Amino acid sequence: MKQVDAQLAAEFGLAAGEYEKALAIMGRVPTLTELGIFSVMWSEHCSYKSSRVWLRTLPTTAPWVIHGPGENAGVVDIGDGLAAIFKMESHNHPSFIEPYQGAATGVGGILRDVFTMGARPVANLNALRFGDPANPQTRRIVDGVVRGIGGYGNCVGVPTVGGEVNFHPSYDGNPLVNAMTVGVARQDRIFLSAAAGVGNPVVYVGSRTGRDGIHGATMASAEFGADAQAKRPTVQVGDPFIEKLLIEACLELMETDAIIAIQDMGAAGLTSSSVEMAGKGGVGIELDLDRVPQREAGMSAYEIMLSESQERMLMVLRPDRTEVARAIFDKWELDFAVIGQLTDSGRIVLRQGGRTEADIPLAPLAEEAPLYHRPTAPSPAPAPLGATPDPVGIEQALIALVGCADGASRAWVWNQYDSTVGGQTVRRPGVADAAIVRVEGTRRALALTTDCTPRYVAADARTGGAQAVAEAWRNITATGARPLAITDNLNFGNPERPEIMGQFADAIAGMAEACRALDFPVVSGNVSLYNETRGADGATVAILPTPAIGGLGLLEDAARAVGLALPPGCEVVLLGETRGHLGQSLWLREVLGREAGPPPPVELEAERRNGDFVRDEILSGRVIACHDVSDGGVLVALAEMVMAGRAGLHLDAPQSGISPHAFWFGEDQGRYLVAVADGGALLRRAEAASVPARLVGRAGPVGSAAGLTLPSGATISLARLAAAHERFFPLLMGS
Amino acid sequence: MAIALRLASGRAPVSVWHRDTSLPPLDLLVLPGGFSYGDYLRCGAIAAHSPVMGAVREFAAGGGHVLGVCNGFQILTEAGLLPGALLRNAGLRFLSQDCQLSVEQAESAFTRGWQEGARFAATLAHGDGNYVAEASVLDRLEGEGLVAFRYAGDNPNGSARGIAGILSPNRRVLGLMPHPENKVDPLTGGADGLPLFAGLAQSFAS
Numbered sequence: 001m002k003q004v005d006a007q008l009a010a011e012f013g014l015a016a017g018e019y020e021k022a023l024a025i026m027g028r029v030p031t032l033t034e035l036g037i038f039s040v041m042w043s044e045h046c047s048y049k050s051s052r053v054w055l056r057t058l059p060t061t062a063p064w065v066i067h068g069p070g071e072n073a074g075v076v077d078i079g080d081g082l083a084a085i086f087k088m089e090s091h092n093h094p095s096f097i098e099p100y101q102g103a104a105t106g107v108g109g110i111l112r113d114v115f116t117m118g119a120r121p122v123a124n125l126n127a128l129r130f131g132d133p134a135n136p137q138t139r140r141i142v143d144g145v146v147r148g149i150g151g152y153g154n155c156v157g158v159p160t161v162g163g164e165v166n167f168h169p170s171y172d173g174n175p176l177v178n179a180m181t182v183g184v185a186r187q188d189r190i191f192l193s194a195a196a197g198v199g200n201p202v203v204y205v206g207s208r209t210g211r212d213g214i215h216g217a218t219m220a221s222a223e224f225g226a227d228a229q230a231k232r233p234t235v236q237v238g239d240p241f242i243e244k245l246l247i248e249a250c251l252e253l254m255e256t257d258a259i260i261a262i263q264d265m266g267a268a269g270l271t272s273s274s275v276e277m278a279g280k281g282g283v284g285i286e287l288d289l290d291r292v293p294q295r296e297a298g299m300s301a302y303e304i305m306l307s308e309s310q311e312r313m314l315m316v317l318r319p320d321r322t323e324v325a326r327a328i329f330d331k332w333e334l335d336f337a338v339i340g341q342l343t344d345s346g347r348i349v350l351r352q353g354g355r356t357e358a359d360i361p362l363a364p365l366a367e368e369a370p371l372y373h374r375p376t377a378p379s380p381a382p383a384p385l386g387a388t389p390d391p392v393g394i395e396q397a398l399i400a401l402v403g404c405a406d407g408a409s410r411a412w413v414w415n416q417y418d419s420t421v422g423g424q425t426v427r428r429p430g431v432a433d434a435a436i437v438r439v440e441g442t443r444r445a446l447a448l449t450t451d452c453t454p455r456y457v458a459a460d461a462r463t464g465g466a467q468a469v470a471e472a473w474r475n476i477t478a479t480g481a482r483p484l485a486i487t488d489n490l491n492f493g494n495p496e497r498p499e500i501m502g503q504f505a506d507a508i509a510g511m512a513e514a515c516r517a518l519d520f521p522v523v524s525g526n527v528s529l530y531n532e533t534r535g536a537d538g539a540t541v542a543i544l545p546t547p548a549i550g551g552l553g554l555l556e557d558a559a560r561a562v563g564l565a566l567p568p569g570c571e572v573v574l575l576g577e578t579r580g581h582l583g584q585s586l587w588l589r590e591v592l593g594r595e596a597g598p599p600p601p602v603e604l605e606a607e608r609r610n611g612d613f614v615r616d617e618i619l620s621g622r623v624i625a626c627h628d629v630s631d632g633g634v635l636v637a638l639a640e641m642v643m644a645g646r647a648g649l650h651l652d653a654p655q656s657g658i659s660p661h662a663f664w665f666g667e668d669q670g671r672y673l674v675a676v677a678d679g680g681a682l683l684r685r686a687e688a689a690s691v692p693a694r695l696v697g698r699a700g701p702v703g704s705a706a707g708l709t710l711p712s713g714a715t716i717s718l719a720r721l722a723a724a725h726e727r728f729f730p731l732l733m734g735s
Numbered sequence: 736m737a738i739a740l741r742l743a744s745g746r747a748p749v750s751v752w753h754r755d756t757s758l759p760p761l762d763l764l765v766l767p768g769g770f771s772y773g774d775y776l777r778c779g780a781i782a783a784h785s786p787v788m789g790a791v792r793e794f795a796a797g798g799g800h801v802l803g804v805c806n807g808f809q810i811l812t813e814a815g816l817l818p819g820a821l822l823r824n825a826g827l828r829f830l831s832q833d834c835q836l837s838v839e840q841a842e843s844a845f846t847r848g849w850q851e852g853a854r855f856a857a858t859l860a861h862g863d864g865n866y867v868a869e870a871s872v873l874d875r876l877e878g879e880g881l882v883a884f885r886y887a888g889d890n891p892n893g894s895a896r897g898i899a900g901i902l903s904p905n906r907r908v909l910g911l912m913p914h915p916e917n918k919v920d921p922l923t924g925g926a927d928g929l930p931l932f933a934g935l936a937q938s939f940a941s
Binding site: 147150154155156157239240241242244414415416417418419420421423424425426428438558559 | 738770773829858860917923
């Protein structure tokens with residue numbers, strides 16, 4: 001047995017001050033198991049000790065929000081007595097160490113966060129960031145992550161309908177895997193985690209506990225050194241079939257009145273679920289660890305409590321319903337064990353083999369958890385961009401942008417995810433700005449997206465934070481849906497570095513402004529810090545700050561949704577103001593090889609006005625297709641519409657007063673391309689609504705002659721565009 | 736699948752539990768898609784040995800109609816109710832995309848909703864849909880008109896002779912990899928799969 005002392009506490013990730021606090025709470029030297037519990041509950045991953053002071057500043061309420069942050073996932077009203085329950089969560093560190101299992105268990109974990117609240121999962125999305133495509137490691141990580149997401153999501157029978165993929169060298173040693181699940185529940189059948197009722201049984205269900213994933217939460221709370229691969233034993237292994245059984249068994253039990261409280265065993269496993277359930281309910285909890293279903297003999301109390309074995313849930317049941325519950329779990333062939341009961345002691349007491357292995361007061365464990373107001377350093381303002389002459393011309397730049405790592409078709413990725421299982425997918429990946437999933441048995445549909453432009457956040461975190469929220473709002477709006485709420489997944493570097501904490505604080509401030517202006521509150525989320533890798537030379541590299549936003553919107557009538565594919569015979573109108581902003585644009589990076597200048601400003605009043613106008617136009621039935629303008633600007637967005645619709649388009653001359661490349665490739669925000677039968681009528685309505693509007697294209701040839709005809713008269717054929725667009729992933733992955 | 740069956744027949748299908756050893760009176764037994772038992776040993780291999788399969792074999796042997804889609808097709812081959820096997824896709828990756836199918840045999844309860852040679856769209860969602868069988872078996876299937884569907888145009892998964900679905904000799908057992916049940920609603924990808932279900936409903940109504 002290891003000697004518990006300050007040195008061991010440090011090895012477990014507790015700072016010196018934190019260990020002293022634990023000593024004071026206990027009034028004695030903690031046991032090994034107790035030290036393990038303190039270290040995981042007070043880890044960054046579980047305690048949010050560096051981020052909490054900032055997270056509190058985010059808006060979290062709206063009339064349609066039923067449960068905001070603090071539960072396993074956020075809950076919003078979607079009408080008909082139904083609720084959408086959703087959350088996004090990171091599995092970054094494990095996905096670098098073991099990409100397949102890291103990503104797979106990320107999907108499994110976020111599914112459990114959603115069905116633990118009573119929702120049937122109806123959609124998965126994932127926001128992925130990988131390193132430089134030229135880095136030989138990138139291919140291995142992309143392959144493992146995509147296979148892992150598909151392997152788990154496909155098997156469990158939940159469609160994977162959307163997400164995003166970016167590449168940047170800053171993710172070389174630290175890929176980001178942010179998985180989002182959306183579920184639907186009856187509003188009168190939502191389950192929470194606060195335990196209640198002294199004497200009530202505490203029940204363990206699902207897979208058995210093994211030695212996998214021990215101290216995963218602590219691993220996820222430190223930067224990687226050169227020994228990252230040696231941390232493989234901390235990665236969990238997923239079993240999607242057990243997860244499927246667990247979903248069905250839990251939802252079946254939720255049809256009865258047996259459950260008082262329920263929580264999945266995620267990070268820090270049995271420790272966090274038991275401590276949080278009892279802590280939230282203000283009760284004590286006593287567990288007999290000998291009764292915990294175990295995969296192997298001889299596990300210590302420490303190992304049982306710290307294991308992150310997957311597909312497990314903890315419940316507090318009505319004592320008179322225990323046998324009803326047991327019968328359901330027997331039917332689904334899942335382990336079911338009463339492992340303890342609630343007490344009035346206010347303490348967590350763990351027994352094994354007749355010994356007391358831990359006895360910790362719960363209130364101080366929660367209330368005296370470390371809370372840091374870490375120093376922040378202001379980020380330097382980006383230098384002005386200066387002159388950006390066009391060295392290659394419009395045509396060549398377009399081909400480069402639709403084919404570059406961040407602009408190329410993602411079909412290679414999404415074709416490996418089952419996006420239609422369940423039969424409710426109205427818009428699959430790639431055909432609309434947000435995925436559209438009908439709510440089974442109703443006319444309603446959910447619009448779902450994930451968004452972030454990390455290079456904007458790196459240049460100006462406040463603007464970048466606002467932009468991520470605005471883009472999610474815009475993508476939902478572009479389908480005709482009303483944006484309701486977001487979940488956020490805040491991926492940053494080491495919070496102990498003031499410049500990183502400065503980025504974090506600024507990004508939150510920008511997000512909060514956008515959430516308020518757009519009535520788009522945060523209802524759930526996750527923070528992933530320490531996304532840094534120490535190189536052999538000792539220097540650390542942090543990821544681009546990446547506050548990924550998962551947005552959810554509602555369509556009252558799924559049939560009203562529009563996609564981005566341009567059909568023949570339309571006119572295309574650009575809505576929103578174009579100034580030709582090239583700072584931090586994809587054009588600047590891919591054509592001039594520069595990542596420089598400020599990101600495009602986000603003007604929230606115009607954002608709201610333009611978006612509300614577009615949504616009204618869509619719901620009026622006058623819009624045939626709609627696509628927001630983002631990476632690569634107007635011309636890339638038009639090319640995407642043309643490629644999806646396979647109909648040609650003749651472009652009008654660009655706006656005077658702006659150089660052509662800045663007009664076509666600038667990334668000014670708050671803009672949409674809208675295809676209508678009568679562009680003139682739309683221009684008049686836009687003017688009346690004070691929304692800047694401009695006709696940019698008219699129907700071109702269809703069939704084999706289809707293409708994008710530039711104002712110069714040159715036509716880029718559809719075949720050439722598609723070949724450039726579809727080359728990147730197969731080339732990278734060697735298939 | 737349940738949605739498509741209800742849509743075509745106007746009645747909700749009954750579910751059969753894998754541990755059951757007998758079946759209620761049925762017109763049609765469907766083995767739907769979906770990673771039975773996690774597909775951990777080999778796709779459909781464990782399901783082919785599940786307790787209910789004895790009753791499924793008896794039902795088929797008695798001339799009952801059985802439809803196996805995706806994992807259901809894999810189970811039917813593992814159980815020996817249809818010949819051949821489904822291997823990993825030729826590209827070694829899961830495929831989730833639309834495909835075009837051609838109707839090779841319109842004379843069955845499953846395919847009567849189409850004309851022979853008709854083309855329609857269906858959804859692929861599988862990692863193991865590469866149909867293989869010995870040449871003599873393939874020759875017999877083709878010779879006896881038991882190839883129900885072929886991939887039209889691209890062969891997405893490397894299946895022998897582009898075969899997407901096959902019938903038993905009495906044409907009452909159909910296995911196919913693509914999902915016609917995911918194409919029964921114009922709002923969710925089109926209604927190209929409806930003729931299969933409409934044809935079945937018609938067969939059992941008459």
